Amino acid sequence: MMVSLGIAGASMLVMAMIFSYILGWANKQFKVQVDPKIEEVIEALPGANCGGCGYLGCSDYAVAIVADNDPVNKCAVGGQACAQAIADIMGVEVGDVVPxxxxxxxxxxxxxxxxxxxxxxxxxxxxxxxxxxxxxxxxxxxxxxxxxxxxxxxxxxxxxxxxxxxxxxxxxxxxxxxxxxxxxxxxxxxxxxxxxxxxxxxxxxxxxxxxxxxxxxxxxxxxxxxxxxxxxxxxxxxxxxxxxxxxxxxxxxxxxxxxxxxxxxxxxxx
Missing domain, CATH: 3.30.70.20 (Alpha-Beta Plaits)
Incomplete structure:
Protein backbone atom coordinates (compact mmCIF):
# COMPACT_ATOMS: atom_id res chain seq x y z
CA MET A 1 0.00 0.00 0.00
CA MET A 2 2.76 2.41 0.99
CA VAL A 3 4.73 1.49 -2.13
CA SER A 4 1.70 2.26 -4.32
CA LEU A 5 1.23 5.64 -2.66
CA GLY A 6 4.92 6.43 -3.10
CA ILE A 7 4.83 5.54 -6.78
CA ALA A 8 1.68 7.65 -7.28
CA GLY A 9 3.24 10.61 -5.47
CA ALA A 10 6.47 10.35 -7.45
CA SER A 11 4.50 10.14 -10.68
CA MET A 12 2.53 13.27 -9.81
CA LEU A 13 5.76 15.10 -8.96
CA VAL A 14 7.38 14.10 -12.24
CA MET A 15 4.26 15.11 -14.18
CA ALA A 16 4.18 18.49 -12.39
CA MET A 17 7.83 19.10 -13.28
CA ILE A 18 7.19 18.17 -16.92
CA PHE A 19 4.13 20.43 -17.19
CA SER A 20 6.02 23.29 -15.50
CA TYR A 21 8.78 22.92 -18.05
CA ILE A 22 6.28 22.84 -20.93
CA LEU A 23 4.45 25.92 -19.64
CA GLY A 24 7.70 27.79 -19.15
CA TRP A 25 8.82 26.92 -22.67
CA ALA A 26 5.44 27.93 -24.13
CA ASN A 27 5.54 31.23 -22.23
CA LYS A 28 8.88 32.08 -23.82
CA GLN A 29 7.96 30.81 -27.27
CA PHE A 30 4.55 32.47 -27.55
CA LYS A 31 5.11 35.58 -25.44
CA VAL A 32 3.69 38.68 -27.13
CA GLN A 33 6.29 41.41 -27.19
CA VAL A 34 4.79 44.69 -25.96
CA ASP A 35 6.30 47.87 -27.26
CA PRO A 36 7.88 49.56 -24.21
CA LYS A 37 6.53 52.89 -25.46
CA ILE A 38 3.02 51.69 -24.66
CA GLU A 39 3.94 51.36 -20.99
CA GLU A 40 5.56 54.81 -21.08
CA VAL A 41 2.44 56.37 -22.60
CA ILE A 42 0.20 54.63 -20.06
CA GLU A 43 2.36 56.10 -17.29
CA ALA A 44 2.03 59.57 -18.84
CA LEU A 45 -1.77 59.33 -19.03
CA PRO A 46 -3.80 60.26 -15.91
CA GLY A 47 -5.46 56.85 -15.56
CA ALA A 48 -8.96 58.31 -15.39
CA ASN A 49 -10.31 55.78 -17.93
CA CYS A 50 -13.15 58.22 -18.66
CA GLY A 51 -13.51 57.36 -22.34
CA GLY A 52 -13.38 60.98 -23.42
CA CYS A 53 -10.65 60.18 -25.95
CA GLY A 54 -12.97 57.77 -27.74
CA TYR A 55 -11.38 54.62 -26.35
CA LEU A 56 -12.49 52.35 -23.51
CA GLY A 57 -9.66 53.47 -21.29
CA CYS A 58 -6.14 54.85 -21.05
CA SER A 59 -4.51 51.53 -22.00
CA ASP A 60 -6.47 51.28 -25.24
CA TYR A 61 -5.65 54.87 -26.08
CA ALA A 62 -1.95 54.24 -25.39
CA VAL A 63 -1.95 51.29 -27.79
CA ALA A 64 -3.64 53.43 -30.46
CA ILE A 65 -1.04 56.16 -30.05
CA VAL A 66 1.92 53.80 -30.36
CA ALA A 67 0.55 51.27 -32.85
CA ASP A 68 -1.69 53.46 -35.01
CA ASN A 69 -0.09 56.91 -34.63
CA ASP A 70 -3.27 58.29 -33.10
CA PRO A 71 -3.07 62.00 -32.10
CA VAL A 72 -1.40 62.54 -28.72
CA ASN A 73 -3.72 65.36 -27.67
CA LYS A 74 -7.04 63.57 -27.11
CA CYS A 75 -6.84 63.31 -23.31
CA ALA A 76 -9.14 65.99 -21.90
CA VAL A 77 -8.27 65.13 -18.30
CA GLY A 78 -4.50 65.41 -18.79
CA GLY A 79 -4.68 68.49 -20.98
CA GLN A 80 -1.70 70.20 -22.58
CA ALA A 81 0.89 68.89 -20.10
CA CYS A 82 -0.14 65.28 -20.69
CA ALA A 83 -0.16 65.74 -24.45
CA GLN A 84 3.32 67.25 -24.34
CA ALA A 85 4.65 64.35 -22.26
CA ILE A 86 3.27 61.80 -24.72
CA ALA A 87 4.56 63.82 -27.68
CA ASP A 88 8.04 63.71 -26.13
CA ILE A 89 7.80 59.93 -25.80
CA MET A 90 6.65 59.52 -29.39
CA GLY A 91 8.97 62.13 -30.83
CA VAL A 92 6.16 64.11 -32.49
CA GLU A 93 4.69 67.60 -32.35
CA VAL A 94 1.96 67.93 -29.77
CA GLY A 95 -0.27 70.41 -31.62
CA ASP A 96 -2.89 72.57 -29.92
CA VAL A 97 -5.10 71.00 -27.28
CA VAL A 98 -8.58 72.47 -27.51
CA PRO A 99 -10.45 72.17 -24.19
Missing part, protein backbone atom coordinates in the same frame (compact mmCIF):
# COMPACT_ATOMS: atom_id res chain seq x y z
CA UNK A 100 -13.52 69.97 -24.38
CA UNK A 101 -16.71 70.75 -22.48
CA UNK A 102 -20.25 69.41 -22.36
CA UNK A 103 -23.12 71.38 -23.87
CA UNK A 104 -26.78 71.13 -22.89
CA UNK A 105 -29.01 71.51 -25.94
CA UNK A 106 -32.06 72.60 -23.97
CA UNK A 107 -32.74 75.94 -22.33
CA UNK A 108 -36.20 75.40 -20.91
CA UNK A 109 -36.56 75.50 -17.13
CA UNK A 110 -39.78 74.07 -15.76
CA UNK A 111 -41.46 77.48 -15.95
CA UNK A 112 -41.00 77.59 -19.74
CA UNK A 113 -42.38 74.14 -20.47
CA UNK A 114 -45.93 73.68 -21.67
CA UNK A 115 -48.07 70.55 -21.41
CA UNK A 116 -46.36 69.23 -18.26
CA UNK A 117 -47.94 66.27 -16.45
CA UNK A 118 -47.29 64.88 -12.99
CA UNK A 119 -44.84 62.02 -13.26
CA UNK A 120 -45.16 59.49 -10.40
CA UNK A 121 -42.64 56.90 -11.57
CA UNK A 122 -38.99 56.31 -10.74
CA UNK A 123 -37.10 59.59 -10.65
CA UNK A 124 -34.65 58.70 -13.37
CA UNK A 125 -34.44 60.09 -16.89
CA UNK A 126 -34.01 56.60 -18.37
CA UNK A 127 -37.26 55.47 -16.71
CA UNK A 128 -39.24 58.62 -17.48
CA UNK A 129 -38.18 58.39 -21.13
CA UNK A 130 -40.21 55.18 -21.41
CA UNK A 131 -43.42 56.91 -20.32
CA UNK A 132 -45.48 58.75 -22.92
CA UNK A 133 -46.59 62.28 -22.14
CA UNK A 134 -44.19 62.99 -19.28
CA UNK A 135 -43.87 66.50 -20.70
CA UNK A 136 -45.03 68.19 -23.85
CA UNK A 137 -41.59 68.43 -25.46
CA UNK A 138 -40.29 64.98 -26.29
CA UNK A 139 -36.83 66.44 -27.03
CA UNK A 140 -36.19 68.45 -23.85
CA UNK A 141 -34.34 67.80 -20.60
CA UNK A 142 -36.23 65.49 -18.26
CA UNK A 143 -34.39 66.90 -15.27
CA UNK A 144 -34.00 63.83 -13.06
CA UNK A 145 -30.21 63.93 -13.09
CA UNK A 146 -28.95 60.72 -14.70
CA UNK A 147 -26.13 62.92 -16.01
CA UNK A 148 -25.20 63.96 -12.46
CA UNK A 149 -24.78 60.37 -11.32
CA UNK A 150 -22.15 59.55 -13.94
CA UNK A 151 -20.14 62.78 -13.66
CA UNK A 152 -17.00 62.21 -11.61
CA UNK A 153 -16.14 65.92 -11.54
CA UNK A 154 -19.27 67.44 -9.97
CA UNK A 155 -19.56 69.47 -13.17
CA UNK A 156 -23.27 69.20 -13.90
CA UNK A 157 -26.31 70.03 -11.79
CA UNK A 158 -30.07 70.28 -12.14
CA UNK A 159 -31.44 73.80 -11.65
CA UNK A 160 -35.20 74.32 -12.00
CA UNK A 161 -35.54 70.99 -13.80
CA UNK A 162 -32.77 71.73 -16.30
CA UNK A 163 -29.24 70.32 -16.52
CA UNK A 164 -26.58 73.01 -16.30
CA UNK A 165 -22.82 72.64 -16.75
CA UNK A 166 -20.19 74.11 -14.42
CA UNK A 167 -17.52 75.01 -16.96
CA UNK A 168 -14.89 75.54 -14.28
CA UNK A 169 -15.08 71.82 -13.51
CA UNK A 170 -16.17 70.12 -16.76
CA UNK A 171 -13.33 68.37 -18.60
CA UNK A 172 -15.43 67.04 -21.50
CA UNK A 173 -15.12 63.35 -20.69
CA UNK A 174 -18.50 62.66 -22.33
CA UNK A 175 -19.94 60.49 -19.56
CA UNK A 176 -23.04 62.69 -19.33
CA UNK A 177 -23.71 62.43 -23.07
CA UNK A 178 -23.90 58.65 -22.79
CA UNK A 179 -26.22 58.80 -19.78
CA UNK A 180 -28.79 61.15 -21.31
CA UNK A 181 -31.60 59.08 -22.89
CA UNK A 182 -32.72 62.03 -25.01
CA UNK A 183 -29.29 62.91 -26.36
CA UNK A 184 -29.52 66.58 -25.46
CA UNK A 185 -25.92 66.64 -24.24
CA UNK A 186 -22.90 66.78 -26.51
CA UNK A 187 -19.19 67.53 -26.16
CA UNK A 188 -17.53 70.25 -28.21
CA UNK A 189 -14.13 71.86 -28.48
CA UNK A 190 -14.00 75.34 -26.95
CA UNK A 191 -11.50 77.41 -28.93
CA UNK A 192 -12.57 80.36 -26.82
CA UNK A 193 -13.63 80.58 -23.19
CA UNK A 194 -17.25 80.72 -24.31
CA UNK A 195 -18.92 79.70 -27.57
CA UNK A 196 -22.39 80.30 -29.05
CA UNK A 197 -24.72 77.35 -28.58
CA UNK A 198 -28.20 76.54 -29.87
CA UNK A 199 -29.75 75.35 -26.61
CA UNK A 200 -32.60 73.38 -28.12
CA UNK A 201 -33.09 69.92 -29.60
CA UNK A 202 -36.68 70.20 -30.82
CA UNK A 203 -36.96 69.16 -34.48
CA UNK A 204 -40.71 69.71 -34.76
CA UNK A 205 -42.16 72.37 -37.01
CA UNK A 206 -42.47 75.85 -35.51
CA UNK A 207 -46.14 75.56 -34.56
CA UNK A 208 -45.65 72.27 -32.72
CA UNK A 209 -42.42 73.40 -31.06
CA UNK A 210 -44.02 76.61 -29.75
CA UNK A 211 -46.98 74.60 -28.41
CA UNK A 212 -44.76 72.73 -25.95
CA UNK A 213 -42.05 75.24 -25.03
CA UNK A 214 -41.70 78.99 -24.82
CA UNK A 215 -37.95 78.76 -25.52
CA UNK A 216 -37.92 76.34 -28.46
CA UNK A 217 -36.05 76.94 -31.70
CA UNK A 218 -38.59 77.52 -34.46
CA UNK A 219 -36.22 77.14 -37.40
CA UNK A 220 -36.87 80.70 -38.58
CA UNK A 221 -33.36 81.11 -40.08
CA UNK A 222 -32.89 84.52 -38.45
CA UNK A 223 -29.58 83.39 -36.96
CA UNK A 224 -28.33 81.96 -40.27
CA UNK A 225 -29.02 85.28 -42.00
CA UNK A 226 -26.77 87.06 -39.52
CA UNK A 227 -23.91 84.54 -39.36
CA UNK A 228 -22.58 81.64 -41.39
CA UNK A 229 -21.87 79.88 -38.09
CA UNK A 230 -25.50 78.75 -38.11
CA UNK A 231 -27.34 76.41 -40.43
CA UNK A 232 -30.90 75.07 -40.31
CA UNK A 233 -31.56 71.32 -40.54
CA UNK A 234 -34.75 69.45 -39.58
CA UNK A 235 -36.39 72.69 -38.39
CA UNK A 236 -33.53 73.22 -35.93
CA UNK A 237 -30.62 75.65 -35.94
CA UNK A 238 -27.13 74.24 -35.46
CA UNK A 239 -23.86 76.02 -34.78
CA UNK A 240 -20.51 75.06 -36.27
CA UNK A 241 -18.29 75.26 -33.19
CA UNK A 242 -15.12 74.49 -35.15
CA UNK A 243 -15.55 77.72 -37.14
CA UNK A 244 -16.11 79.95 -34.14
CA UNK A 245 -13.30 82.20 -32.94
CA UNK A 246 -13.10 85.57 -31.20
CA UNK A 247 -13.30 87.62 -34.44
CA UNK A 248 -16.76 86.16 -35.05
CA UNK A 249 -18.10 87.33 -31.68
CA UNK A 250 -19.98 90.32 -33.08
CA UNK A 251 -21.83 88.39 -35.78
CA UNK A 252 -22.64 85.65 -33.26
CA UNK A 253 -24.11 88.30 -30.95
CA UNK A 254 -26.24 89.64 -33.81
CA UNK A 255 -27.60 86.15 -34.39
CA UNK A 256 -28.38 85.81 -30.69
CA UNK A 257 -30.20 89.14 -30.65
CA UNK A 258 -32.27 88.18 -33.69
CA UNK A 259 -33.41 84.84 -32.21
CA UNK A 260 -37.14 85.34 -31.44
CA UNK A 261 -37.26 82.72 -28.67
CA UNK A 262 -33.85 83.36 -27.09
CA UNK A 263 -32.63 79.80 -27.54
CA UNK A 264 -29.07 80.76 -28.57
CA UNK A 265 -26.62 81.54 -25.77
CA UNK A 266 -22.93 81.85 -25.12
CA UNK A 267 -21.85 78.96 -22.92
CA UNK A 268 -18.54 78.68 -21.11
CA UNK A 269 -16.55 80.41 -18.42
CA UNK A 270 -17.07 83.98 -19.63
Missing amino acids: LHAIVHCNAPVSSRLGMTQYMGEKRCASAQQVAGVQGCTFGCLGFGDCIEVCNYDAIHIVDGLARVDYEKCIGCGACTKACPRGILSVAGFKEEAIPVVACSNKDKAKDAKAVCNNACVGCKACAKESDLFTISDNLSKCNYDDYSAPKYEEAMKAIEKCPTGCIHFMGTR
Whole structure:
Protein backbone atom coordinates (compact mmCIF):
# COMPACT_ATOMS: atom_id res chain seq x y z
CA MET A 1 0.00 0.00 0.00
CA MET A 2 2.76 2.41 0.99
CA VAL A 3 4.73 1.49 -2.13
CA SER A 4 1.70 2.26 -4.32
CA LEU A 5 1.23 5.64 -2.66
CA GLY A 6 4.92 6.43 -3.10
CA ILE A 7 4.83 5.54 -6.78
CA ALA A 8 1.68 7.65 -7.28
CA GLY A 9 3.24 10.61 -5.47
CA ALA A 10 6.47 10.35 -7.45
CA SER A 11 4.50 10.14 -10.68
CA MET A 12 2.53 13.27 -9.81
CA LEU A 13 5.76 15.10 -8.96
CA VAL A 14 7.38 14.10 -12.24
CA MET A 15 4.26 15.11 -14.18
CA ALA A 16 4.18 18.49 -12.39
CA MET A 17 7.83 19.10 -13.28
CA ILE A 18 7.19 18.17 -16.92
CA PHE A 19 4.13 20.43 -17.19
CA SER A 20 6.02 23.29 -15.50
CA TYR A 21 8.78 22.92 -18.05
CA ILE A 22 6.28 22.84 -20.93
CA LEU A 23 4.45 25.92 -19.64
CA GLY A 24 7.70 27.79 -19.15
CA TRP A 25 8.82 26.92 -22.67
CA ALA A 26 5.44 27.93 -24.13
CA ASN A 27 5.54 31.23 -22.23
CA LYS A 28 8.88 32.08 -23.82
CA GLN A 29 7.96 30.81 -27.27
CA PHE A 30 4.55 32.47 -27.55
CA LYS A 31 5.11 35.58 -25.44
CA VAL A 32 3.69 38.68 -27.13
CA GLN A 33 6.29 41.41 -27.19
CA VAL A 34 4.79 44.69 -25.96
CA ASP A 35 6.30 47.87 -27.26
CA PRO A 36 7.88 49.56 -24.21
CA LYS A 37 6.53 52.89 -25.46
CA ILE A 38 3.02 51.69 -24.66
CA GLU A 39 3.94 51.36 -20.99
CA GLU A 40 5.56 54.81 -21.08
CA VAL A 41 2.44 56.37 -22.60
CA ILE A 42 0.20 54.63 -20.06
CA GLU A 43 2.36 56.10 -17.29
CA ALA A 44 2.03 59.57 -18.84
CA LEU A 45 -1.77 59.33 -19.03
CA PRO A 46 -3.80 60.26 -15.91
CA GLY A 47 -5.46 56.85 -15.56
CA ALA A 48 -8.96 58.31 -15.39
CA ASN A 49 -10.31 55.78 -17.93
CA CYS A 50 -13.15 58.22 -18.66
CA GLY A 51 -13.51 57.36 -22.34
CA GLY A 52 -13.38 60.98 -23.42
CA CYS A 53 -10.65 60.18 -25.95
CA GLY A 54 -12.97 57.77 -27.74
CA TYR A 55 -11.38 54.62 -26.35
CA LEU A 56 -12.49 52.35 -23.51
CA GLY A 57 -9.66 53.47 -21.29
CA CYS A 58 -6.14 54.85 -21.05
CA SER A 59 -4.51 51.53 -22.00
CA ASP A 60 -6.47 51.28 -25.24
CA TYR A 61 -5.65 54.87 -26.08
CA ALA A 62 -1.95 54.24 -25.39
CA VAL A 63 -1.95 51.29 -27.79
CA ALA A 64 -3.64 53.43 -30.46
CA ILE A 65 -1.04 56.16 -30.05
CA VAL A 66 1.92 53.80 -30.36
CA ALA A 67 0.55 51.27 -32.85
CA ASP A 68 -1.69 53.46 -35.01
CA ASN A 69 -0.09 56.91 -34.63
CA ASP A 70 -3.27 58.29 -33.10
CA PRO A 71 -3.07 62.00 -32.10
CA VAL A 72 -1.40 62.54 -28.72
CA ASN A 73 -3.72 65.36 -27.67
CA LYS A 74 -7.04 63.57 -27.11
CA CYS A 75 -6.84 63.31 -23.31
CA ALA A 76 -9.14 65.99 -21.90
CA VAL A 77 -8.27 65.13 -18.30
CA GLY A 78 -4.50 65.41 -18.79
CA GLY A 79 -4.68 68.49 -20.98
CA GLN A 80 -1.70 70.20 -22.58
CA ALA A 81 0.89 68.89 -20.10
CA CYS A 82 -0.14 65.28 -20.69
CA ALA A 83 -0.16 65.74 -24.45
CA GLN A 84 3.32 67.25 -24.34
CA ALA A 85 4.65 64.35 -22.26
CA ILE A 86 3.27 61.80 -24.72
CA ALA A 87 4.56 63.82 -27.68
CA ASP A 88 8.04 63.71 -26.13
CA ILE A 89 7.80 59.93 -25.80
CA MET A 90 6.65 59.52 -29.39
CA GLY A 91 8.97 62.13 -30.83
CA VAL A 92 6.16 64.11 -32.49
CA GLU A 93 4.69 67.60 -32.35
CA VAL A 94 1.96 67.93 -29.77
CA GLY A 95 -0.27 70.41 -31.62
CA ASP A 96 -2.89 72.57 -29.92
CA VAL A 97 -5.10 71.00 -27.28
CA VAL A 98 -8.58 72.47 -27.51
CA PRO A 99 -10.45 72.17 -24.19
CA LEU A 100 -13.52 69.97 -24.38
CA HIS A 101 -16.71 70.75 -22.48
CA ALA A 102 -20.25 69.41 -22.36
CA ILE A 103 -23.12 71.38 -23.87
CA VAL A 104 -26.78 71.13 -22.89
CA HIS A 105 -29.01 71.51 -25.94
CA CYS A 106 -32.06 72.60 -23.97
CA ASN A 107 -32.74 75.94 -22.33
CA ALA A 108 -36.20 75.40 -20.91
CA PRO A 109 -36.56 75.50 -17.13
CA VAL A 110 -39.78 74.07 -15.76
CA SER A 111 -41.46 77.48 -15.95
CA SER A 112 -41.00 77.59 -19.74
CA ARG A 113 -42.38 74.14 -20.47
CA LEU A 114 -45.93 73.68 -21.67
CA GLY A 115 -48.07 70.55 -21.41
CA MET A 116 -46.36 69.23 -18.26
CA THR A 117 -47.94 66.27 -16.45
CA GLN A 118 -47.29 64.88 -12.99
CA TYR A 119 -44.84 62.02 -13.26
CA MET A 120 -45.16 59.49 -10.40
CA GLY A 121 -42.64 56.90 -11.57
CA GLU A 122 -38.99 56.31 -10.74
CA LYS A 123 -37.10 59.59 -10.65
CA ARG A 124 -34.65 58.70 -13.37
CA CYS A 125 -34.44 60.09 -16.89
CA ALA A 126 -34.01 56.60 -18.37
CA SER A 127 -37.26 55.47 -16.71
CA ALA A 128 -39.24 58.62 -17.48
CA GLN A 129 -38.18 58.39 -21.13
CA GLN A 130 -40.21 55.18 -21.41
CA VAL A 131 -43.42 56.91 -20.32
CA ALA A 132 -45.48 58.75 -22.92
CA GLY A 133 -46.59 62.28 -22.14
CA VAL A 134 -44.19 62.99 -19.28
CA GLN A 135 -43.87 66.50 -20.70
CA GLY A 136 -45.03 68.19 -23.85
CA CYS A 137 -41.59 68.43 -25.46
CA THR A 138 -40.29 64.98 -26.29
CA PHE A 139 -36.83 66.44 -27.03
CA GLY A 140 -36.19 68.45 -23.85
CA CYS A 141 -34.34 67.80 -20.60
CA LEU A 142 -36.23 65.49 -18.26
CA GLY A 143 -34.39 66.90 -15.27
CA PHE A 144 -34.00 63.83 -13.06
CA GLY A 145 -30.21 63.93 -13.09
CA ASP A 146 -28.95 60.72 -14.70
CA CYS A 147 -26.13 62.92 -16.01
CA ILE A 148 -25.20 63.96 -12.46
CA GLU A 149 -24.78 60.37 -11.32
CA VAL A 150 -22.15 59.55 -13.94
CA CYS A 151 -20.14 62.78 -13.66
CA ASN A 152 -17.00 62.21 -11.61
CA TYR A 153 -16.14 65.92 -11.54
CA ASP A 154 -19.27 67.44 -9.97
CA ALA A 155 -19.56 69.47 -13.17
CA ILE A 156 -23.27 69.20 -13.90
CA HIS A 157 -26.31 70.03 -11.79
CA ILE A 158 -30.07 70.28 -12.14
CA VAL A 159 -31.44 73.80 -11.65
CA ASP A 160 -35.20 74.32 -12.00
CA GLY A 161 -35.54 70.99 -13.80
CA LEU A 162 -32.77 71.73 -16.30
CA ALA A 163 -29.24 70.32 -16.52
CA ARG A 164 -26.58 73.01 -16.30
CA VAL A 165 -22.82 72.64 -16.75
CA ASP A 166 -20.19 74.11 -14.42
CA TYR A 167 -17.52 75.01 -16.96
CA GLU A 168 -14.89 75.54 -14.28
CA LYS A 169 -15.08 71.82 -13.51
CA CYS A 170 -16.17 70.12 -16.76
CA ILE A 171 -13.33 68.37 -18.60
CA GLY A 172 -15.43 67.04 -21.50
CA CYS A 173 -15.12 63.35 -20.69
CA GLY A 174 -18.50 62.66 -22.33
CA ALA A 175 -19.94 60.49 -19.56
CA CYS A 176 -23.04 62.69 -19.33
CA THR A 177 -23.71 62.43 -23.07
CA LYS A 178 -23.90 58.65 -22.79
CA ALA A 179 -26.22 58.80 -19.78
CA CYS A 180 -28.79 61.15 -21.31
CA PRO A 181 -31.60 59.08 -22.89
CA ARG A 182 -32.72 62.03 -25.01
CA GLY A 183 -29.29 62.91 -26.36
CA ILE A 184 -29.52 66.58 -25.46
CA LEU A 185 -25.92 66.64 -24.24
CA SER A 186 -22.90 66.78 -26.51
CA VAL A 187 -19.19 67.53 -26.16
CA ALA A 188 -17.53 70.25 -28.21
CA GLY A 189 -14.13 71.86 -28.48
CA PHE A 190 -14.00 75.34 -26.95
CA LYS A 191 -11.50 77.41 -28.93
CA GLU A 192 -12.57 80.36 -26.82
CA GLU A 193 -13.63 80.58 -23.19
CA ALA A 194 -17.25 80.72 -24.31
CA ILE A 195 -18.92 79.70 -27.57
CA PRO A 196 -22.39 80.30 -29.05
CA VAL A 197 -24.72 77.35 -28.58
CA VAL A 198 -28.20 76.54 -29.87
CA ALA A 199 -29.75 75.35 -26.61
CA CYS A 200 -32.60 73.38 -28.12
CA SER A 201 -33.09 69.92 -29.60
CA ASN A 202 -36.68 70.20 -30.82
CA LYS A 203 -36.96 69.16 -34.48
CA ASP A 204 -40.71 69.71 -34.76
CA LYS A 205 -42.16 72.37 -37.01
CA ALA A 206 -42.47 75.85 -35.51
CA LYS A 207 -46.14 75.56 -34.56
CA ASP A 208 -45.65 72.27 -32.72
CA ALA A 209 -42.42 73.40 -31.06
CA LYS A 210 -44.02 76.61 -29.75
CA ALA A 211 -46.98 74.60 -28.41
CA VAL A 212 -44.76 72.73 -25.95
CA CYS A 213 -42.05 75.24 -25.03
CA ASN A 214 -41.70 78.99 -24.82
CA ASN A 215 -37.95 78.76 -25.52
CA ALA A 216 -37.92 76.34 -28.46
CA CYS A 217 -36.05 76.94 -31.70
CA VAL A 218 -38.59 77.52 -34.46
CA GLY A 219 -36.22 77.14 -37.40
CA CYS A 220 -36.87 80.70 -38.58
CA LYS A 221 -33.36 81.11 -40.08
CA ALA A 222 -32.89 84.52 -38.45
CA CYS A 223 -29.58 83.39 -36.96
CA ALA A 224 -28.33 81.96 -40.27
CA LYS A 225 -29.02 85.28 -42.00
CA GLU A 226 -26.77 87.06 -39.52
CA SER A 227 -23.91 84.54 -39.36
CA ASP A 228 -22.58 81.64 -41.39
CA LEU A 229 -21.87 79.88 -38.09
CA PHE A 230 -25.50 78.75 -38.11
CA THR A 231 -27.34 76.41 -40.43
CA ILE A 232 -30.90 75.07 -40.31
CA SER A 233 -31.56 71.32 -40.54
CA ASP A 234 -34.75 69.45 -39.58
CA ASN A 235 -36.39 72.69 -38.39
CA LEU A 236 -33.53 73.22 -35.93
CA SER A 237 -30.62 75.65 -35.94
CA LYS A 238 -27.13 74.24 -35.46
CA CYS A 239 -23.86 76.02 -34.78
CA ASN A 240 -20.51 75.06 -36.27
CA TYR A 241 -18.29 75.26 -33.19
CA ASP A 242 -15.12 74.49 -35.15
CA ASP A 243 -15.55 77.72 -37.14
CA TYR A 244 -16.11 79.95 -34.14
CA SER A 245 -13.30 82.20 -32.94
CA ALA A 246 -13.10 85.57 -31.20
CA PRO A 247 -13.30 87.62 -34.44
CA LYS A 248 -16.76 86.16 -35.05
CA TYR A 249 -18.10 87.33 -31.68
CA GLU A 250 -19.98 90.32 -33.08
CA GLU A 251 -21.83 88.39 -35.78
CA ALA A 252 -22.64 85.65 -33.26
CA MET A 253 -24.11 88.30 -30.95
CA LYS A 254 -26.24 89.64 -33.81
CA ALA A 255 -27.60 86.15 -34.39
CA ILE A 256 -28.38 85.81 -30.69
CA GLU A 257 -30.20 89.14 -30.65
CA LYS A 258 -32.27 88.18 -33.69
CA CYS A 259 -33.41 84.84 -32.21
CA PRO A 260 -37.14 85.34 -31.44
CA THR A 261 -37.26 82.72 -28.67
CA GLY A 262 -33.85 83.36 -27.09
CA CYS A 263 -32.63 79.80 -27.54
CA ILE A 264 -29.07 80.76 -28.57
CA HIS A 265 -26.62 81.54 -25.77
CA PHE A 266 -22.93 81.85 -25.12
CA MET A 267 -21.85 78.96 -22.92
CA GLY A 268 -18.54 78.68 -21.11
CA THR A 269 -16.55 80.41 -18.42
CA ARG A 270 -17.07 83.98 -19.63
